[in-house]
C-alpha cells in the first residue's frame with residue numbers, strides 16, 4: 001500500500017499519518033522530518049536548506065527527489081509507505097511517475113486557512129521521531145515531554161505567524177495543483193480522495209480509515 005497525504009501546513013498530515021502507519025505497518029516518510037534531521041546533523045544539505053525552510057519556501061525539487069529515491073529503496077518500504085508532505089510540486093510527482101513508483105491512494109486533507117494559524121501556533125514536536133502534539137488539542141501526557149521517550153518537545157522555528165502565511169501561499173501556488181493532477185490520474189473517490197480535515201482528530205481519523213479500507217487491496221491491518 002502506497003499512500004500520499006496532501007494538505008496545507010497544519011492540516012493534520014503528520015498526526016493522521018502516525019495512526020495509519022501503525023495500522024498498516026508501513027513507514028511514514030516525511031520530507032519535512034528528513035530535512036530537519038539534515039539541519040540537526042549540520043550536513044551539507046542541512047546547511048543549504050536551513051534558510052529556505054525558516055522563510056517558509058520550498059526546498060528545490062532535485063534535493064527532495066534524491067532524498068526520497070534513496071529512502072524508498074530501504075527494506076522497510078517493501079510493503080509500502082506513506083508520504084507525508086511529498087510530493088509538493090507537480091515536478092516531484094512527475095519524478096515518481098518517471099521512476100515507476102505506483103501510488104494506490106492520495107488523500108487530500110482539506111482545512112481552511114483560518115484554522116491553520118491556530119493549529120500551528122500550538123504545535124510542538126519530538127524532533128527525533130517526528131511525533132506531533134498540540135498544547136490544547138493533543139497535549140502530551142506530561143507537559144513538554146514526548147510520551148514515548150520523555151525527551152523534550154520543541155516548537156519549530158517556521159511555526160511563527162508570518163512564516164505560516166508564507167507557507168500557506170506556497171501551498172496554494174505550488175502544491176494545490178497536485179490535487180487536479182492526481183485526480184485526473186487516479187480518479188475521484190477511486191484512488192484520489194478529498195477529506196474534510198477540520199473536525200477533531202478522532203473524527204478525521206475515522207474518515208481516513210474508511211478510505212484506506214476502500215483503497216487498500218488488503219484492508220486495514222492486512223498486507224501480505
Ligand code: ADP
Nearest residue numbers: 009010031032033053057058059064085086088
Ligand atoms: P508541514 O508539516 O507544516 O506541512 P513539513 O514538515 O512537511 O511542513 O515541511 C517543512 C518545510 O520543509 C516546508 O515548509 C519546506 O520548506 C520543506 N519541505 C518539506 N517537504 C518538501 C518537499 N517535498 N519539497 C520541497 N520542500 C519541502
Ligand code: ADP
Nearest residue numbers: 010011012013014015119123133134137200201
Ligand atoms: P501537518 O503535518 O499537516 O503540518 P500536523 O499533524 O503536524 O499537521 O498538525 C498540526 C497541529 O495541529 C499539531 O499541533 C496537531 O497536534 C494539531 N492537529 C492535528 N489534527 C488536528 C485536528 N483534527 N484538530 C485539532 N488539532 C489538530
